[in-house]
Amino acid sequence: MAVEPPFFEKYKAIFQSSDRDEKQKFPMVEVFEELELPLIDLSHLNLGPFERQKCIQQMVQAASEWGFFSIVNHGIPQELLDRLKYEQVKVFQQPFEKKTEKNFLNLSAHSYRWGNPLATSLRNLSWSEALHISLKDISKMDEYNKLRSTIEEYAAKANILAQRLAEYLAKHLGIKPSYFQENCSPSSSSLRMNRYPPCPYPSMMFGIIPHTDTDFLTILSQDLVGGLQLMNRNGRWVSVKPNPNALLITIGDLFQALSNGIYKSIAHRVVAKQEVERYSAAYFYCPTNETVIESCSKPSLYRNFSFKEYREQIERDLKATGDKVGLTRFLL
Numbered sequence: 001m002a003v004e005p006p007f008f009e010k011y012k013a014i015f016q017s018s019d020r021d022e023k024q025k026f027p028m029v030e031v032f033e034e035l036e037l038p039l040i041d042l043s044h045l046n047l048g049p050f051e052r053q054k055c056i057q058q059m060v061q062a063a064s065e066w067g068f069f070s071i072v073n074h075g076i077p078q079e080l081l082d083r084l085k086y087e088q089v090k091v092f093q094q095p096f097e098k099k100t101e102k103n104f105l106n107l108s109a110h111s112y113r114w115g116n117p118l119a120t121s122l123r124n125l126s127w128s129e130a131l132h133i134s135l136k137d138i139s140k141m142d143e144y145n146k147l148r149s150t151i152e153e154y155a156a157k158a159n160i161l162a163q164r165l166a167e168y169l170a171k172h173l174g175i176k177p178s179y180f181q182e183n184c185s186p187s188s189s190s191l192r193m194n195r196y197p198p199c200p201y202p203s204m205m206f207g208i209i210p211h212t213d214t215d216f217l218t219i220l221s222q223d224l225v226g227g228l229q230l231m232n233r234n235g236r237w238v239s240v241k242p243n244p245n246a247l248l249i250t251i252g253d254l255f256q257a258l259s260n261g262i263y264k265s266i267a268h269r270v271v272a273k274q275e276v277e278r279y280s281a282a283y284f285y286c287p288t289n290e291t292v293i294e295s296c297s298k299p300s301l302y303r304n305f306s307f308k309e310y311r312e313q314i315e316r317d318l319k320a321t322g323d324k325v326g327l328t329r330f331l332l
């Protein structure tokens with residue numbers, strides 16, 4: 001039985017209607033400069049007050065200028081990351097019919113996703129599949145080999161790391177240290193496991209279309225295939241060079257709003273590859289639904305909104321326009 005999602009069958013009309021000119025104009029053919037993100041060694045946090053302050057300052061600067069940085073010595077064992085990847089590969093190797101079963105792994109509906117049901121053209125069709133697991137569902141998830149227990153182990157560590165990073169970044173803004181402990185819980189976050197199958201037309205579509213993340217921050221682990229790109233301050237797409245020892249941290253929309261625009265939630269995307277598949281796992285550090293996001297300084301760029309309201313607005317915008325829109329909706 002086939003493992004791959006039936007992209008061509010499902011999106012036949014889109015493939016047929018995209019004319020040759022559009023295909024040729026697609027900007028994927030551009031050559032992108034490759035970038036090594038600011039690399040921050042978290043072991044420096046334990047070296048003494050001077051080194052610690054310098055390390056925090058590096059994070060603050062990267063979050064403000066890039067919205068992205070890499071971290072090493074982050075406390076998540078490589079062995080656990082390898083195990084997560086191993087389980088991830090196994091679950092995606094299940095037949096497509098199984099992955100789309102209603103109660104797949106006993107997760108809630110739409111946990112398994114592929115393509116983009118709202119795609120109107122090749123440009124907004126993501127050539128990828130994902131298992132998006134809300135961590136409040138984890139206790140009822142099937143064990144399925146060791147997938148569930150590995151996710152539980154990883155999520156517990158990712159939660160500690162995310163909270164720690166968020167606290168350092170928030171302290172600089174004068175936000176009280178208990179903010180994240182009060183508003184986020186291990187079950188309010190989610191883990192999204194991505195698989196990018198080899199794509200026959202990598203110059204015509206993305207692995208994941210450009211987007212910003214809907215969270216405070218994201219911890220991303222990726223394999224060495226590469227393909228992640230982010231938009232730099234000059235509005236140019238740059239490729240991120242994979243680093244086998246590092247995790248990537250992305251500032252999300254909620255931190256941009258909370259920081260009143262100081263930290264940047266940067267658009268990123270993944271280009272598709274023709275020959276090889278690619279895997280990544282994104283841990284989205286999110287608050288509970290009722291949490292109200294309020295800018296830390298005045299005058300506020302954004303009006304206050306609850307996380308629930310933010311997500312509902314995105315759903316509405318996606319349905320109506322195919323575009324997430326995001327924070328600009330909440331600008332004052």
Ligand SMILES: O=C(O)CCC(=O)C(=O)O
Pocket residue numbers: 192194208213220222228268269270279280281282
């Ligand atoms: O696969 C990647 O490198 C990025 C994934 C991503 O941006 C996401 O899941 O939000």
Ligand SMILES: [Fe+2]
Pocket residue numbers: 211212213268282
């Ligand atoms: Fe993302």
